[in-house]
Amino acid sequence: xxxxxxxxxxxxxxxxxxxxxxxxxxxxxxxxxxxxxxxxxxxxxxxxxxxxxxxxxxxxxxxxxxxxxxxxxxxxxxxxxxxxxxxxxxxxxxxxxxxxxxxxxxxxxxxxxxxxxxxxxxxxxxxxxxxxxxxxxxxxxxxxxxxxxxxxxxxxxxxxxxxxxxxxxxxxxxxxxxxxxxxxxxxxxxxxxxxxxxxxxxxxxxxxxxxxxxxxxxxxxxxxxxxxxxxxxxxxxxxxxxxxxxxxxxxxxxxxxxxxxxxxxxxxxxxxxxxxxxxxxxxxxxxxxxxxxxxxxxxxxxxxxxxxxxxxxxxxxxxxxxxxxxxxxxxxxxxxxxxxxxxxxxxxxxxxxxxxxxxxxxxxxxxxxxxxxxxxxxxxxxxxxxxxx
Numbered sequence: 001x002x003x004x005x006x007x008x009x010x011x012x013x014x015x016x017x018x019x020x021x022x023x024x025x026x027x028x029x030x031x032x033x034x035x036x037x038x039x040x041x042x043x044x045x046x047x048x049x050x051x052x053x054x055x056x057x058x059x060x061x062x063x064x065x066x067x068x069x070x071x072x073x074x075x076x077x078x079x080x081x082x083x084x085x086x087x088x089x090x091x092x093x094x095x096x097x098x099x100x101x102x103x104x105x106x107x108x109x110x111x112x113x114x115x116x117x118x119x120x121x122x123x124x125x126x127x128x129x130x131x132x133x134x135x136x137x138x139x140x141x142x143x144x145x146x147x148x149x150x151x152x153x154x155x156x157x158x159x160x161x162x163x164x165x166x167x168x169x170x171x172x173x174x175x176x177x178x179x180x181x182x183x184x185x186x187x188x189x190x191x192x193x194x195x196x197x198x199x200x201x202x203x204x205x206x207x208x209x210x211x212x213x214x215x216x217x218x219x220x221x222x223x224x225x226x227x228x229x230x231x232x233x234x235x236x237x238x239x240x241x242x243x244x245x246x247x248x249x250x251x252x253x254x255x256x257x258x259x260x261x262x263x264x265x266x267x268x269x270x271x272x273x274x275x276x277x278x279x280x281x282x283x284x285x286x287x288x289x290x291x292x293x294x295x296x297x298x299x300x301x302x303x304x305x306x307x308x309x310x311x312x313x314x315x316x317x318x319x320x321x322x323x324x325x326x327x328x329x330x331x332x333x334x335x336x337x338x339x340x341x342x343x344x345x346x347x348x349x350x351x352x353x354x355x356x357x358x359x360x361x362x363x364x365x366x367x368x369x370x371x372x373x374x375x376x377x378x379x380x381x382x383x384x385x386x387x388x389x
Contacts, residue, residue, distance in 0.1 A: 004065040005364040006215040010207060012073050012233070014224025014256075015181040017080045020053040020072035026346055027055070027070065031358045033348035042362055047071070051206065057362045064364035073203045075229075078195055082187075083180045087163040090176045093183035094128055100186045106262045109385040113258060113299050120294050120338075121182055121259075127175035135162040174339060181225065185259050190266025192232070200229065204236040211237075217247040217366045223345065224295065227255035227286075228269055231301075235272035238279055249367035250276070250284040251360065252315065253345040254292055257301035262385065274307040277314050283368040284314035287345060287355055290379070291322040294342040303382035318354060319377040325349040 013023060028044050035042045040061045047054040047069070054071035101107040101121070110118050139155035139162075146154045170176045187193060192200070210218045222230025234250050261269050276284060290297040300317050302308045322331065322341070327350040334341055346357055354374070360367065 002065075004067045007066070007068040007217045007219060007361070008210045008213060008215050009068060009070045009219045009221060009361045010073055010203070010210060011070060012203070012220070012222040012226035012230045013076070014226045014254075015079055015184060017076055017083060019076060020074050023072050023346075024053075024055050026343075027358075030347045031057075031362070034352070034356060034358045037348060037350065038352060038356060038359065040359070040363075042358060051209070059358075059362040061359075061364050066362055066364050068362050070361060071206075073206065073233075075196070075199050078193075078199065079180075079184070081195075082184045083177075087160065087167055090124075090128055090179045091132065093179055094125055097179070097183045097186045098125060100189055100263070101182075104189065104264045106264075109262050110258060112383075112385050113296055113304055113381060120178065124175040124178040124182070127173060128179060131163065131166045131175070135159040135166075138162055182259070185225065185256075186263060188265060190260050190263025190269065192268060196229075200232055200236065203229075203233045204240065207233060207237050208241055211241070211245040211248065213246075215246050217249055218245075219249045219251060219361065219367065221251045221253065221361070222255075223253045224342065225256055227252035227301075228257045228260055231257070231276060232269060232272045234282060235275045238275065238281055242281070245281075247366040247368060248282050250282055250315075251367065252284070252286045252301070253357075254288055254295035254342055255286060255299075255301055256295055258296050258299065258304055258385070261301070261305040261307075270305055270307045273302045273305055274309065277302040277307070277312045278309060279314070282314065283366070283372070284316065285367055285371055286315035286317045287320050288317075289320040289322045289341075289344070292320075292341050292344070293338045296381075298377060298379045299381045300376075304385055306384040308382070308384065316371060316374065317376045317380045318371075318374065319379065320345060320349075320355050321353060321377075325351050325353050325355070327351070 011023060031042045040059060042057060042059045045056040045058065047056060050069055050071050052071050053074065054069055057068040057070060059066040136159060139159035142158045143151040143155035167176060207220065220230050220234055230250060230252060260266050261273060276282065286301065288295050288297040298317060298319055302312060322344065330350055
């Protein structure tokens with residue numbers, strides 16, 4: 001019997017305060033659904049022996065057996081820490097973040113790429129401003145009806161309670177969540193916070209350890225904000241440990257790279273993008289979709305950031321093409337659920353056409369073997385709007 005194909009997948013989530021087990025449940029549920037559609041078998045086992053939080057995957061594809069492990073590289077604690085504060089904190093973040101993006105010219109450059117993610121940036125600003133205006137209007141009415149000092153106090157209390165109610169409703173509106181996300185990216189004008197740099201060092205060490213294992217491929221996956229962090233982790237690895245290793249692959253999904261790389265102090269990220277774009281030591285696939293309003297769909301993260309050199313070879317930019325890969329009924333169910341669509345890359349597709357997350361992470365081919373002969377999807381955006389590092 002031939003040796004099973006072996007893979008280690010290191011997954012970097014986006015700006016997400018929820019624990020890592022959320023991703024195991026998504027993987028368990030959606031891999032079963034995709035296997036039923038695509039005609040392979042897949043089974044999950046507990047993550048015994050995995051350094052962090054993860055799980056083992058056993059899969060059977062036509063003519064092949066696969067043994068994989070998936071490990072989540074956690075930074076949810078940093079996310080939760082950045083989201084602390086009272087009802088006024090998002091408004092302070094709003095003022096500072098809006099100033100950084102507008103005064104640096106980053107917002108005007110982002111507008112030249114995709115309108116969807118720019119609207120996603122403006123959405124929490126609009127919603128938070130409307131919430132504050134609502135609170136102030138109710139406070140004014142209370143002060144007018146009650147009158148005097150008592151009315152002033154009643155107005156303040158009512159305004160505070162109104163903002164508290166809006167905060168409780170944010171699991172439906174996502175305005176405060178998105179504001180925290182954009183503020184986190186912009187807090188150092190594109191530079192990484194010291195705590196995040198320390199965490200990336202740990203992730204790089206974990207990647208280096210994975211590359212010493214007896215496996216056929218080590219795959220790094222970054223989703224949303226995790227995409228630019230994955231870029232930096234792989235770049236750090238290449239700087240520290242050049243040389244022969246198992247196949248090293250990078251998969252970025254629904255990226256928001258320009259949100260950070262176009263900021264004035266993002267020299268570190270721009271240098272990482274430039275390094276990876278010319279490296280023969282990796283295979284880098286970038287997957288997005290124009291129907292995902294929360295990402296820069298089909299925008300080449302290297303080229304639009306202004307760091308593409310004459311020897312650029314990565315990333316290969318392809319579309320998940322929701323209009324083709326999801327049935328009309330599925331698209332109707334997801335209409336208006338833009339946050340859920342942003343996670344579609346981790347879910348089953350009704351008609352997978354060139355992209356199957358579970359075949360990539362649990363199948364018998366490396367990323368290079370699967371996509372090596374493919375070109376960019378039509379509609380790739382490569383016009384630079386940023387400055388070269």
